[in-house]
Amino acid sequence: MTAAIEARGVTRELPGPVPVTLVRDIDLAIHPGEFVAITGPSGSGKSSLLYLLGLLDRPSAGSVTLDGIETAPMSVDDLADLRLARIGFVFQFHFLLPEFNARANVAIPMRRLGRLAPAAIAARADQLLGALGLAEHTHKLPEQMSGGQRQRVAIARALANDPAVLLADEPTGNLDSRSAQTVFDLFRDFARNQGRSVVVVTHDHDLAATADRQVHLVDGRIV
Amino acid sequence: MALPLGLSIAARHLLHRRRQTLTSLLGVSLGVAFFIGIASMMQGFQRDFVNRIIDAAPHVTVKDEFRTPPPQPVAIAFPDAVVELRGIKPRDEVRGLRGARAMIDDLEAMPGLAVAPTLSGQILLRFGSKDISANVTGIVPEKERRVTKLEKDLIAGSLEGLYTAANGIIIGEGIAIKAGIGMDDMISVVSPAGVVLRMKVVGIFRSGITLMDNFDTYALMKKAQILQNRPNVINRIRIRLADVEQAADMARTIEARYGYRTESWQEQSSNILGIFVIQNGIMYSTVGAILIVACFGIFNVISTVVYEKTRDIGILKSMGFRDADIRRIFVYEGLIVGIVGMVIGWALGYAIVEGLGAIRFNMEGFVRAQGFVLYRTPKHYVISGLMAVTASTFAAWLPARRASRLNPVDIVRGAA
Numbered sequence: 001m002t003a004a005i006e007a008r009g010v011t012r013e014l015p016g017p018v019p020v021t022l023v024r025d026i027d028l029a030i031h032p033g034e035f036v037a038i039t040g041p042s043g044s045g046k047s048s049l050l051y052l053l054g055l056l057d058r059p060s061a062g063s064v065t066l067d068g069i070e071t072a073p074m075s076v077d078d079l080a081d082l083r084l085a086r087i088g089f090v091f092q093f094h095f096l097l098p099e100f101n102a103r104a105n106v107a108i109p110m111r112r113l114g115r116l117a118p119a120a121i122a123a124r125a126d127q128l129l130g131a132l133g134l135a136e137h138t139h140k141l142p143e144q145m146s147g148g149q150r151q152r153v154a155i156a157r158a159l160a161n162d163p164a165v166l167l168a169d170e171p172t173g174n175l176d177s178r179s180a181q182t183v184f185d186l187f188r189d190f191a192r193n194q195g196r197s198v199v200v201v202t203h204d205h206d207l208a209a210t211a212d213r214q215v216h217l218v219d220g221r222i223v
Numbered sequence: 224m225a226l227p228l229g230l231s232i233a234a235r236h237l238l239h240r241r242r243q244t245l246t247s248l249l250g251v252s253l254g255v256a257f258f259i260g261i262a263s264m265m266q267g268f269q270r271d272f273v274n275r276i277i278d279a280a281p282h283v284t285v286k287d288e289f290r291t292p293p294p295q296p297v298a299i300a301f302p303d304a305v306v307e308l309r310g311i312k313p314r315d316e317v318r319g320l321r322g323a324r325a326m327i328d329d330l331e332a333m334p335g336l337a338v339a340p341t342l343s344g345q346i347l348l349r350f351g352s353k354d355i356s357a358n359v360t361g362i363v364p365e366k367e368r369r370v371t372k373l374e375k376d377l378i379a380g381s382l383e384g385l386y387t388a389a390n391g392i393i394i395g396e397g398i399a400i401k402a403g404i405g406m407d408d409m410i411s412v413v414s415p416a417g418v419v420l421r422m423k424v425v426g427i428f429r430s431g432i433t434l435m436d437n438f439d440t441y442a443l444m445k446k447a448q449i450l451q452n453r454p455n456v457i458n459r460i461r462i463r464l465a466d467v468e469q470a471a472d473m474a475r476t477i478e479a480r481y482g483y484r485t486e487s488w489q490e491q492s493s494n495i496l497g498i499f500v501i502q503n504g505i506m507y508s509t510v511g512a513i514l515i516v517a518c519f520g521i522f523n524v525i526s527t528v529v530y531e532k533t534r535d536i537g538i539l540k541s542m543g544f545r546d547a548d549i550r551r552i553f554v555y556e557g558l559i560v561g562i563v564g565m566v567i568g569w570a571l572g573y574a575i576v577e578g579l580g581a582i583r584f585n586m587e588g589f590v591r592a593q594g595f596v597l598y599r600t601p602k603h604y605v606i607s608g609l610m611a612v613t614a615s616t617f618a619a620w621l622p623a624r625r626a627s628r629l630n631p632v633d634i635v636r637g638a639a
Contacts, residue, residue, distance in 0.1 A: 047636065056541055057632045077545045084543020091635055095538035099235035109542050111228040157542075169635070 002068045003029035004197035005053050005165050009062035012048055022048035023220040026062070032164065035191035035198045037208035040217035046201040047169050049217065053199060054087050054167045055079045067164070084113055088158030092170035094150040096142040102129055102153045103138040109160040128156040132186065148179035155186060166190055168200040172207065184210055229548060233555035236528050243524045248564045250517025251611050255568025258510040258607040260575035265506055267598035269499045272432075276492050278372045279430040281339070281461035282470040284491065285326070285477060287319045288484040319456035326481060327460060335465035336473075339366035340457040342447045346440070348394070349411040353402040357394075359412070359440045360459075361447020370463040373441065376428040379406045384425030385443045392446075393426035397437030416452035431591050514610060518618035521560050525553055526622040536626050537634025550627035557619020561612040568611060569604055 006029040012022040023045040030036055030053070038046045051057040052064060055071055063072050066086060071079065083089075096105045106125035110116055116124065129138050132152040142150050151171060158166060168187065172180030184200075184207045191198045191212070202208050216223050226234065237244045298306050320326065323340060330338045342361035347354055364382040368374045374382050378396065385391040392412065394404060404410060404424055412420045422442070430436055448454050462477075464470055470487035478485035489496060529536070536549055579595045586592045 051632050051635075054541070056635075077547075080540070080543045080545045082543075083541065087543075089538075089541045091538070091541075093534070095534055095635075097232070097235075097535050097538075099232075099239050108228065108539075112542070112544060112548070 003065070004032045004034075004067060005030045005199075006065045007049070007053060007059075007062065008065070010049075010052055010059040010064060011061040012045075012052055012057065013060040021220055023052065023217070026052075026220075026222060028053075028215060028222065030165070030197045030199055032197055033191055033195045035188055035212045036200070036215060037211035037213070038199065038201045038215045038217060039203070039205065039208045042203075044217040045220035046217055048220075050167050050169050050199065050201050054089060054165075055083055056089075084109060085161055086164050088161070088163040088166045090151070090155050090158045090166070090168040090171045092173040094142065094147075094154040096150055096153055096157070098142050101139050101141050102134060102145070102156075105142070105153055106156045106160050109157060113161050115161075124160070125156070128159055129153065132156050148175055148182070151175060151179070151183060152186075155183065159190070164196060166196050166198045168198070170201055170203065172202065172204065180204065180207060229551045230555050230559075232552050233559060236532065236552075237556055237559060240524065240528065243520075243527065244560065247517065247520040247524050247560045248567060250520045251514070251561060251564025251615060252568040252571055254510055254513040254517050255565055255607040255611050256571035256575055257513060258506075258610070259569070259572025259603045260579065261506050261510065262603045262607075263576045263597045263599060264579060264595050265499075265502055266600075266603075267596040269502070270598050271592070271596040272495065272499075273492075275431050276488055277467050279376065279432055279435060280488055280491065281370050282464045282467055282488050283462040283474045283477065283485060285320065285460040285462070285481065285483050285485045287458040289482065290478070290484045293482075319453065319458035320460065320483060323457040323460065330460065330462060330477070335469075337366075337369040337463040339363060339370040339461045339463075340444070341367075341459040341461055342444060342451060342453065342457055343459050344447065344451040344453075345415055346450060347413040348398065348402065348404075348440070349413065350402045350404050350408065355398055355402050357398060357438050357440050359392075359414075359442055359447055359450060361444040361451075362441050363444050367441075367461075370461045372430075373428060376430045377426050378429045380424070380426030382426070385441070388423045388425045390420050390422040390446055391425035391442065392422040393428060393441040394424055395436035395439050396427055396429040397433065398440065399424075399427050401437070412450060414450040414452070416450070418450050418452055420446070420450060422446075429591075433591060436591070510607075510610075514614045517564070517611075518614045521557055521615050521618040522621065524560075525556050525619045526625075528556065529553060529622045529626040532626075533629060533634055536629050537631045540629070540631035541635060546627040549629075550623045553623030553626050554616060554619050557615045557617075557623075558612065560619075561615025564615065565608040565611045568607065572604070572607065 007026050010026040011024050014020040014022060026049060038049060040046050048057070052059055055064065055066070063070055065071065066082060071082070074082070097108070100108070103122065103125045106128055107121045110121045110124065126138055129135060132155060134149060134152055134156070137145055137149060142153070145153070151174070166187070172183050175183065187198045187200060188210060190196045200211065208214050295308055295311070297308065319342065327338050327340055330336055340363060344359055346357055346359045348357055364385055368382060377393070380393065385393065392410070398404065406424055406427065408424045409421055410424065412422050442450070448456060462473070464473060471489055474485040474487040474490065539549060576597055576599060580597050583594045
């Protein structure tokens with residue numbers, strides 16, 4: 001089976017007077033419907049690996065493929081288009097646009113992609129927010145919502161274009177344990193019931209234990 | 224209808240920072256409004272002046288002068304020799320334009336030209352205890368009325384009065400006021416040739432051009448020739464063209480043909496037209512400075528927005544927004560400020576022009592007027608609008624470019 005996303009011999013080095021290696025010689029394949037947790041101590045390269053898998057960053061060596069397509073020769077714009085259509089990101093901070101309400105925030109990726117009509121975009125945004133328990137909050141601005149609610153809006157936004165891959169960087173870092181568990185339950189559901197590949201970077205070993213697979217990083221290497 | 228995404232984000236950014244946005248808008252609006260007001264006032268004055276000159280003065284004047292001294296015979300005979308002549312004096316063209324009658328016949332045969340011969344010179348008008356120095360122009364009334372609008376400018380008397388009175392003279396309103404001269408008054412006229420004539424005022428004109436009204440007088444050609452002691456001399460040929468724009472070309476053609484210095488109305492008024500160029504320069508510099516200050520405001524606002532929205536830029540790029548999409552958002556912000564500022568500026572500018580138009584006062588400078596002479600044209604609105612929108616967009620471009628170059632990884636790392 002073709003991996004949804006695969007890193008082969010990926011190394012990322014930051015150039016400079018003293019080059020810093022973020023990740024080294026990573027081989028990792030994430031399959032459709034798989035829920036993977038990346039764990040490791042601070043500075044082990046978890047987020048760096050996630051950004052490489054999400055085509056936000058380019059490896060210094062090695063390659064990343066998405067659905068078997070080699071991404072190395074792609075232009076910055078092509079990578080942006082691929083992210084828009086195929087990848088959803090969730091970060092520790094919700095990064096919602098403060099001037100837009102929940103529905104408008106969720107609609108942004110769909111409007112950028114331009115596949116749906118405005119009415120269909122609004123309906124899908126409402127459906128996603130409803131599925132995440134935010135049906136009553138679609139018109140609220142981010143500042144009018146709790147941390148957990150904002151993070152769920154961010155998840156809805158990441159799912160807006162129906163991505164095959166969902167990448168989350170410490171998505172529960174700012175949440176209480178109950179909200180964190182809810183978010184992880186959602187991720188597990190996305191993988192098992194919707195067939196998406198979900199990769200989550202987390203410090204929380206208990207939550208990581210609920211994933212299908214754990215990848216542990218130390219000093220930029222998988223151990 | 225929903226706005227395009229980039230435009231909608233840009234509009235939200237600006238609405239979120241109302242005070243700074245308003246300051247930028249005000250800068251652009253004032254720049255546009257002042258441009259419209261000042262341009263209307265200055266071009267109004269300039270066009271009025273030019274129209275008066277075109278109406279009142281001949282379009283082309285042939286003078287009994289040479290632009291450059293004619294070459295000396297020795298220089299013609301020995302073109303390759305090094306020749307130095309000392310003590311050469313300009314030829315005194317006592318006889319005025321040589322072959323003037325033939326020239327006039329030639330010129331009158333050309334289509335679109337009205338031609339009038341004149342003799343110009345200096346005189347001293349004496350009325351009671353008042354002595355006033357003036358120019359006298361000897362004219363042939365039936366030809367003069369085809370070349371200048373002297374007849375229309377007469378506020379008293381008529382051109383025919385020059386024939387009916389023994390020694391008739393028409394004077395400018397400025398001279399009449401200065402010396403307290405009225406119609407039918409007898410004045411003494413003294414020329415540099417020493418000829419003294421008692422002349423009767425048969426007309427007073429008001430051209431609206433101060434210089435002409437204060438210094439010009441007209442008499443019959445014969446009387447002027449007697450005054451100047453230059454019988455049968457014509458020293459100016461005045462020409463009016465059907466197409467005033469052809470004046471410079473026509474002047475060059477005539478000068479090339481006859482050799483005499485021939486000046487178009489533009490050349491004759493070059494001093495004042497030169498001042499207009501300086502005035503326009505000052506106007507564009509002033510308005511440009513206002514717009515530059517406004518642009519700094521826009522630059523400042525958008526730079527601040529870019530700085531504040533760095534995290535948003537990061538997430539938009541991670542979502543799949545291209546560099547160009549990000550750049551477009553911030554350029555839109557400049558464009559919105561420019562367009563809204565332009566529209567407000569247009570309204571303000573219109574109000575300024577109408578306000579200036581309502582002011583009444585007596586002004587006497589190059590021309591005489593009872594208030595500001597305003598030139599209302601859509602061109603001022605188009606130019607000021609283009610300047611505002613271009614400047615605003617350019618001011619937004621620099622921070623927009625910076626925003627588009629931000630690396631999303633650096634942003635999400637820094638914020639996380």
